[in-house]
Amino acid sequence: MELYSGHINKLIEELAALPGIGGKSAQRLAFYLINMPQDKVNRLASSILEAKANVRYCRECYTLTDQEICPVCANQNRNHRLIMVVENTRDMAAYEKTGKYEGVYHVLHGAISPMLGIGPGDIKLKELVNRLEGDVEEVIIATNSSLEGETTAMYISKLIKPVGIKVTRIASGVPVGGDLEYIDEVTLLRALEGRVEL
């Protein structure tokens, strides 16, 4: 027999298809949603639909935003000759949180991954190259320190270097506050290779 009735099962299925939500959490969430006051349920459903309907790519940097041009690109006090390339909007937000980066961004929306069949044409690389026709001094590659992120970084550097623009990669090493004992060997070797004189 079915444990729950139709509408409950359907909701559980939809929720379980979201990332990071397993079967048990989906059940818990479903009953929480059903027991929520009607106005809160409406608000959640409309937030989902409105975000989907109104959020688009920034015309400049391709981050997800409500506006034609995102607040970072629209800010004339930032250095538009310095472009940091990130994999997604959340990574951009992570750097924005530091409050110290003065340049602008370019959001790829992914990384090259032969394993997942994601090639250079599937991420916003052509758009990056187009931006380089303007007045750009340096491109900082801040893709993740994963296999995909490194592959993408290599690809971009090979693509841009011939144009004559400076290309840099954010440092890889021991995280601040990190205990050497718990850090993997690859990171330890990276930290050694990237050592700087004091």
Next chain:
Amino acid sequence: MELYSGHINKLIEELAALPGIGGKSAQRLAFYLINMPQDKVNRLASSILEAKANVRYCRECYTLTDQEICPVCANQNRNHRLIMVVENTRDMAAYEKTGKYEGVYHVLHGAISPMLGIGPGDIKLKELVNRLEGDVEEVIIATNSSLEGETTAMYISKLIKPVGIKVTRIASGVPVGGDLEYIDEVTLLRALEGRVEL
């Protein structure tokens, strides 16, 4: 500055208010939802609204269901003189999954918790007492083995015993497959108290 634009922030806030979803997961989910195809987004939003709109209490046992009377209560092959009291619909589903319980249920939708200010009047207890006016042989209390669950079990047994109906409590002890070494002392003592002759 705000890290994300309005609609994205609103969605993240709504998601982070759900149980078991922290700030980081809410961000991840929000971007996942925004990147999902439009038809899937619509389906998710309508599943939420439809579940909320169509799911109600079973007239008999107060479980959450699409129908006036849930499939368990509607099934005449089940023993309607045997009522298992559970805290919520998920607990009922857990017993249904065993496939061995022949009786019906009564769903309290909570447990007595002086800490959270939930009294006997806040859960479906009056409704349970009303059911006892019919032909009932035994009430099995299957509330959780937590402080709240035990308090509720005690309260119900004091309420029902004077009526002359048999009241039982599901056994508390070492879970099947459980390793004694990792089980808390209270459970170990319960298992000892509740030992049965072989």
